[in-house]
Amino acid sequence: MSKLVVTSIGPASSVQDGGRPGSQRYGLTPSGAMDRLSLAAANTLVGNEPFAAAVEIGPFGATFTARGGAVRVGLAGASRNAEIGGRPIAFDSSATLADGETLNLGFARGGSFSYLAIEHGIEGEPMFGSLAVNARAGLGSPYPRPLQSGDELKTKAASGAAERRIELPAATDAPIRIVFGPQGDEFTVENKQLFLDSEWKISATSDRMGYRLEGAVIKHRDGHNIVSDGTVNGSIQVPGNGQPIVLMPDRGTSGGYPKIATVITADLGRFAQTSAGRPFRFKAVTMAEAQAEAIKFHALLHSLPDRLRGIDDFGLNIEALRDANVAGQAVSAVDVSTWQVALP
Amino acid sequence: MAEPLSLPRLLPSGDSAITVEFSRTIDDTANRRVLALDRVIAAEPIAGITETVPTYRSLLVHYDPVQITFDALGEQLLARAAKAPPTEGGTRRWRIPITYGGEHGIDLEDVAKALQTTPDEIVARHAAGDYRVAMIGFTPGWSYLSGLDKFLHIPRRKEPRLVTPAGTISIGGIQTGVQCLAGPSGWHLLGRTPVRTYQLHRDPTFLLEPGDAVSFTAVDAKTFAEQDRAAEAGEFIAELVAP
Numbered sequence: 001m002s003k004l005v006v007t008s009i010g011p012a013s014s015v016q017d018g019g020r021p022g023s024q025r026y027g028l029t030p031s032g033a034m035d036r037l038s039l040a041a042a043n044t045l046v047g048n049e050p051f052a053a054a055v056e057i058g059p060f061g062a063t064f065t066a067r068g069g070a071v072r073v074g075l076a077g078a079s080r081n082a083e084i085g086g087r088p089i090a091f092d093s094s095a096t097l098a099d100g101e102t103l104n105l106g107f108a109r110g111g112s113f114s115y116l117a118i119e120h121g122i123e124g125e126p127m128f129g130s131l132a133v134n135a136r137a138g139l140g141s142p143y144p145r146p147l148q149s150g151d152e153l154k155t156k157a158a159s160g161a162a163e164r165r166i167e168l169p170a171a172t173d174a175p176i177r178i179v180f181g182p183q184g185d186e187f188t189v190e191n192k193q194l195f196l197d198s199e200w201k202i203s204a205t206s207d208r209m210g211y212r213l214e215g216a217v218i219k220h221r222d223g224h225n226i227v228s229d230g231t232v233n234g235s236i237q238v239p240g241n242g243q244p245i246v247l248m249p250d251r252g253t254s255g256g257y258p259k260i261a262t263v264i265t266a267d268l269g270r271f272a273q274t275s276a277g278r279p280f281r282f283k284a285v286t287m288a289e290a291q292a293e294a295i296k297f298h299a300l301l302h303s304l305p306d307r308l309r310g311i312d313d314f315g316l317n318i319e320a321l322r323d324a325n326v327a328g329q330a331v332s333a334v335d336v337s338t339w340q341v342a343l344p
Numbered sequence: 345m346a347e348p349l350s351l352p353r354l355l356p357s358g359d360s361a362i363t364v365e366f367s368r369t370i371d372d373t374a375n376r377r378v379l380a381l382d383r384v385i386a387a388e389p390i391a392g393i394t395e396t397v398p399t400y401r402s403l404l405v406h407y408d409p410v411q412i413t414f415d416a417l418g419e420q421l422l423a424r425a426a427k428a429p430p431t432e433g434g435t436r437r438w439r440i441p442i443t444y445g446g447e448h449g450i451d452l453e454d455v456a457k458a459l460q461t462t463p464d465e466i467v468a469r470h471a472a473g474d475y476r477v478a479m480i481g482f483t484p485g486w487s488y489l490s491g492l493d494k495f496l497h498i499p500r501r502k503e504p505r506l507v508t509p510a511g512t513i514s515i516g517g518i519q520t521g522v523q524c525l526a527g528p529s530g531w532h533l534l535g536r537t538p539v540r541t542y543q544l545h546r547d548p549t550f551l552l553e554p555g556d557a558v559s560f561t562a563v564d565a566k567t568f569a570e571q572d573r574a575a576e577a578g579e580f581i582a583e584l585v586a587p
Contacts, residue, residue, distance in 0.1 A: 021395055021406070023484075024404075025395075025397050025480065025554070026480050026484060026485065027485055027486045027542070028484045028542075028550075029483075136527065137483070137484045137544075138525075139544070179356055179358060181356040182363040183355070227368065227370050227401055228399060229399045229400070229401065229402045230361075230397040230399050230402065230481070231357075231404075232358050233358075234358055235358070252481065252482040253397060253481045253482060253483075254397075255482075259357075263358065265358065265359050265360055265409070291359045291413060291414065293359070294359045294410070295410055
């Protein structure tokens with residue numbers, strides 16, 4: 001039996017998978033990975049199902065040590081300095097820790113969440129078909145809470161398969177696309193335009209339940225109370241103070257503030273990766289465009305196995321390595337010490 | 345001849361969900377139509393729907409846009425809403441014990457003052473109520489009940505509490521509710537119940553369904569403590585009474 005022991009880890013790091021949809025009618029939120037494409041890429045690197053459980057690592061650094069045998073991992077999502085026993089490791093690739101070796105990961109750069117998938121998966125007891133941590137509901141496995149140092153992630157010994165890297169579409173700073181509604185008519189045309197024209201930043205008080213936005217004050221047509229109705233991942237609700245909150249996978253399943261718009265499925269992961277304090281904008285698209293993008297995103301998820309390459313087939317990977325390890329200690333401009341996690 | 349049913353509004357909730365809205369206010373007729381549409385969809389499924397979430401006044405329908413478009417699904421939902429009779433399914437009735445006031449209902453005195461009456465009158469009116477589970481939402485098992493005595497309608501607290509205890513029974517606006525897990529709330533705390541509307545590893549994990557009938561029975565703090573221990577051990581659930 002191999003295992004990966006968490007030897008150090010910051011807050012906002014937990015085991016996540018595709019989530020547990022199906023019980024929202026009882027108030028149970030689906031949870032699951034903030035950035036599903038990166039989760040799927042990390043899993044694909046080590047031959048797992050795309051939405052198998054993996055470690056979602058928040059903005060801070062983390063270290064993991066292999067015990068009881070070798071452990072093979074896949075890394076994707078926000079890049080970081082990464083090394084195993086002094087060997088630099090590129091993101092978007094797999095690597096193997098020999099028994100006793102330690103994987104060191106630095107602060108997240110150009111994003112918030114990285115995904116560490118483990119070949120053969122993480123052993124745990126599924127609850128409602130998922131290992132995803134939802135600390136408020138006491139759900140998640142092997143621990144129903146964020147990870148702490150000393151935690152053990154059990155798995156089978158590494159297969160010894162050749163290491164791989166995965167070619168993903170280039171990152172983009174394009175505006176985050178939304179469709180207006182379900183309560184778009186609770187806002188005037190001017191206020192909807194203000195929502196689109198404004199530059200927004202994500203507050204440091206954001207967490208897996210919701211990202212609080214700082215920017216313009218969006219006014220309601222007739223006050224900020226509506227009778228509670230259902231929410232989805234990406235619902236943008238506007239509370240009384242006019243500062244929007246984008247609901248994320250640990251959201252409440254219903255809410256009583258008007259929802260001006262919804263982030264499109266294809267942009268949810270990219271939005272989740274937006275670092276606190278980094279300016280961004282929204283762009284409105286039609287339902288037809290949003291649905292066409294959702295279908296393209298679905299196709300991208302299914303194309304991941306075709307995007308695997310040999311680790312020695314360097315090409316762009318040299319740049320990735322240089323970016324990850326030679327460019328120095330540059331971290332995102334955010335003061336990560338203010339990145340708070342709202343504990344239940 | 346019965347009046348034809350007005351059609352609900354279809355509101356886009358992103359590219360993968362539709363809010364089917366029957367009313368903008370809390371009303372039992374709209375809620376019964378929400379639950380009726382939910383039952384019709386369960387009986388005659390539409391390919392591409394992944395999950396439905398009934399609320400007071402709307403049905404949130406999650407779907408897979410790879411399988412069906414917004415327009416095509418919207419048409420089918422309207423057709424089902426037009427023929428869904430707003431009749432009840434088999435109603436289950438639960439009797440839920442509650443200990444009022446004291447440390448378990450820290451807002452009881454203040455509510456009585458605000459409504460210019462005595463705590464006893466508040467308790468008597470709340471316990472006499474005949475309630476329906478209109479929706480479950482926010483956190484696991486949080487059950488929103490309709491049927492609160494008009495006398496007890498009261499605005500939410502100005503400052504929501506960040507943590508209120510598991511099992512809290514409270515009032516806010518024109519609603520009362522059973523909160524299962526500890527969590528934030530802007531409602532007024534009248535008491536606590538030992539009943540777990542959500543308990544992991546119990547069968548059933550979720551006790552109440554939207555549409556169920558609920559009545560409360562006042563118990564003293566000692567009975568609450570005993571039942572709470574039994575509930576934690578899985579030996580006490582709640583009393584199911586005949587409709």
